[in-house]
Amino acid sequence: MSDPALPEPTTAAEVRLYGDGGMPWRPVSGRLATARVLVLLVCAVPLVLLALVLAVWVWKWLWALVALVVVAALWGTWVVRRQVPAITWAEGPEELVIRRGRIFRTLVSVPYGRMQFVDVESGPLERRFGLATVQLHTASPESAAQLPGLPTAEAEALRTRLAARGETQRAGL
Amino acid sequence: MSGAVSGADDDGWQHLHPLSPLLRGGIAFVAVVAYVLSQQLDSLFGADREDPTQGHLGWAALAVLGVLVAIMVGAWFSWRFSRYRVTASMIELRTGLLYRQHRQVPFDRIQAVDTGRPLLARLTGLSQVVVQSAGGKDSHLTLAFLTHARAEQLREQLMELARHPDGAAVQGAQASGSQAGALQEPGWGATGGDPVLRVPNARVTQSVLYSGPGLLIVLAIPALVASVVLGVPQMVAWLGPMVLAVGSAHLKRLTQECNFELVHQGDRLRIRHGLTDLRTTTVPVHRIQAIQVGQSLPWRITGWWRIEVNVAGAGHGDEATQTVLMPVGTLEETLRVLALVRPGIPRAAALAAMVGDGAEQGFVSASRRARVLDPLSWRRLGYAVLPEGLLTRRGVAYRAAQFVPHARVQSLAVRQGPVQRSRGVATVRLVSTPGPVSPLVEHLDEAQALRLVNEQVVRSSAARRAG
Numbered sequence: 180m181s182d183p184a185l186p187e188p189t190t191a192a193e194v195r196l197y198g199d200g201g202m203p204w205r206p207v208s209g210r211l212a213t214a215r216v217l218v219l220l221v222c223a224v225p226l227v228l229l230a231l232v233l234a235v236w237v238w239k240w241l242w243a244l245v246a247l248v249v250v251a252a253l254w255g256t257w258v259v260r261r262q263v264p265a266i267t268w269a270e271g272p273e274e275l276v277i278r279r280g281r282i283f284r285t286l287v288s289v290p291y292g293r294m295q296f297v298d299v300e301s302g303p304l305e306r307r308f309g310l311a312t313v314q315l316h317t318a319s320p321e322s323a324a325q326l327p328g329l330p331t332a333e334a335e336a337l338r339t340r341l342a343a344r345g346e347t348q349r350a351g352l
Numbered sequence: 353m354s355g356a357v358s359g360a361d362d363d364g365w366q367h368l369h370p371l372s373p374l375l376r377g378g379i380a381f382v383a384v385v386a387y388v389l390s391q392q393l394d395s396l397f398g399a400d401r402e403d404p405t406q407g408h409l410g411w412a413a414l415a416v417l418g419v420l421v422a423i424m425v426g427a428w429f430s431w432r433f434s435r436y437r438v439t440a441s442m443i444e445l446r447t448g449l450l451y452r453q454h455r456q457v458p459f460d461r462i463q464a465v466d467t468g469r470p471l472l473a474r475l476t477g478l479s480q481v482v483v484q485s486a487g488g489k490d491s492h493l494t495l496a497f498l499t500h501a502r503a504e505q506l507r508e509q510l511m512e513l514a515r516h517p518d519g520a521a522v523q524g525a526q527a528s529g530s531q532a533g534a535l536q537e538p539g540w541g542a543t544g545g546d547p548v549l550r551v552p553n554a555r556v557t558q559s560v561l562y563s564g565p566g567l568l569i570v571l572a573i574p575a576l577v578a579s580v581v582l583g584v585p586q587m588v589a590w591l592g593p594m595v596l597a598v599g600s601a602h603l604k605r606l607t608q609e610c611n612f613e614l615v616h617q618g619d620r621l622r623i624r625h626g627l628t629d630l631r632t633t634t635v636p637v638h639r640i641q642a643i644q645v646g647q648s649l650p651w652r653i654t655g656w657w658r659i660e661v662n663v664a665g666a667g668h669g670d671e672a673t674q675t676v677l678m679p680v681g682t683l684e685e686t687l688r689v690l691a692l693v694r695p696g697i698p699r700a701a702a703l704a705a706m707v708g709d710g711a712e713q714g715f716v717s718a719s720r721r722a723r724v725l726d727p728l729s730w731r732r733l734g735y736a737v738l739p740e741g742l743l744t745r746r747g748v749a750y751r752a753a754q755f756v757p758h759a760r761v762q763s764l765a766v767r768q769g770p771v772q773r774s775r776g777v778a779t780v781r782l783v784s785t786p787g788p789v790s791p792l793v794e795h796l797d798e799a800q801a802l803r804l805v806n807e808q809v810v811r812s813s814a815a816r817r818a819g
Contacts (some may be wrong), residue, residue: 320786
């Protein structure tokens with residue numbers, strides 16, 4: 180059904196939702212999971228302590244609250260531990276592809292020629308872990324894809340590569 | 353080029369119309385003058401001899417005069433320091449005495465050029481020109497106000513200068529112009545072009561009524577009257593605000609879509625619409641990023657369709673930009689407009705996308721396994737690859753067909769939720785620039801969805817290089 184005048188797609192490697200399909204998929208740093216769990220704990224621990232104090236001194240039924248918060252924190256940790264390895268990215272011949280999520284699986288493919296600019300951001304916590312987030316901007320805010328948890332050097336290198344490819348492949352709107 | 357225009361200085365800078373500042377401050381100014389005059393007339397000639405100025409009429413008159421002079425001086429300065437010029441590569445506008453602003457829009461950044469005539473300007477024979485650039489609403493350049501003739505001339509001039517260097521797109525659009533030439537009527541429109549579509553106001557009115565909220569209002573008004581007559585205040589409290597809110601939105605749509613005309617001029621489309629605020633927009637055909645043809649359930653009875661487009665540079669809710677290409681039209685009119693907009697949609701494929709289902713005309717349908725997810729319209733879900741772009745199709749109650757030229761795809765996204773995963777299907781989104789159209793193909797077979805993504809990346813990049 181595709182027009183004969185157009186070149187037939189000749190990708191030996193193909194993008195897939197799961198598995199590699201010949202693409203050079205790369206995971207993000209495992210330290211991202213540690214950083215996210217840390218954020219979770221920073222929120223959860225004071226809450227547990229508060230509930231604990233109240234349970235001991237005020238009302239014994241608040242032990243249920245303690246248990247609830249602990250279970251929620253453990254569940255959150257498990258989710259983060261599963262989510263972070265699910266983020267993978269690959270540089271194709273024409274596009275950067277980012278996959279994420281296990282239950283709600285998404286795959287975003289941004290052509291190099293469509294990238295208007297690329298940001299590298301790093302918050303205080305990310306900086307402590309030596310991580311950075313690469314943010315891609317196209318003409319549509321809808322396709323502003325971000326790739327968190329890259330080691331800073333890798334993020335800078337990726338930005339440089341993307342900028343170079345964007346320069347050679349950029350097209351007008 | 354602008355040196356030929358009288359009133360330009362050596363560098364080509366020109367002033368706006370002298371009445372501009374007064375019109376921009378328009379209604380407030382008129383209101384102040386009217387208020388002051390009525391007060392004074394009352395006290396001078398009215399039966400009521402009580403003088404509000406308590407004998408200091410002379411001082412009061414002097415104060416009013418002072419305010420008026422101040423306004424006039426301010427207006428004069430505003431006029432004196434607002435200048436624009438058209439150079440070889442861009443249009444520039446300088447404004448402000450204290451806070452100077454110098455705005456430039458290079459011709460290759462012009463997305464569309466509008467002329468607008470708000471009511472007050474219309475009475476004085478003036479128009480404003482809005483040059484839309486790719487940076488969104490804040491980057492638009494507004495020349496308010498010029499005379500009608502000058503505004504139209506400037507719009508034509510800018511559109512000519514903003515002409516895309518891409519000759520292929522221009523020629524393609526011109527070639528299809530000949531078929532619309534059959535519709536040409538003598539003496540229609542001052543600036544030429546082939547009239548494609550003129551929507552009767554009666555039909556626009558009906559189209560607004562034949563919508564869910566429109567019908568609701570029609571039903572609500574007798575209820576409202578009855579509740580007033582029978583004295584049920586709760587009913588009024590409930591219905592009143594609702595009718596007002598929905599009604600005003602629809603009334604606005606009605607006033608915007610009245611007097612709708614679409615004219616094809618070579619490589620661009622000229623749209624004229626509006627009841628009180630008469631607007632003319634010119635959109636270059638190659639600036640259109642995506643098209644959607646839609647039909648709601650009530651419209652199916654009358655066989656009407658609506659065409660909306662994404663134009664680069666326009667954001668959501670950006671009212672300055674025209675995104676409606678046809679507010680309401682018959683099937684034939686729809687196909688006529690589609691033929692102009694993208695010469696790449698064959699009639700049969702367009703029809704299949706609008707009313708068809710299944711695998712006709714090269715359509716790849718959603719998986720049979722998607723029946724659970726979308727029992728009503730799964731047969732309609734699908735896409736077709738055309739030489740110039742991708743055509744998508746969906747909806748039974750609200751039928752929609754979308755077209756994205758291959759070269760205009762911004763990025764691609766695949767999404768699969770837990771239920772979709774259990775059925776082995778996924779949704780593909782073709783991300784376009786912001787606007788009313790967001791093309792997507794729902795519930796494709798997972799392998800088919802990924803095949804679409806893999807192939808579309810190659811097609812899009814090939815088309816971008818060719819364009």
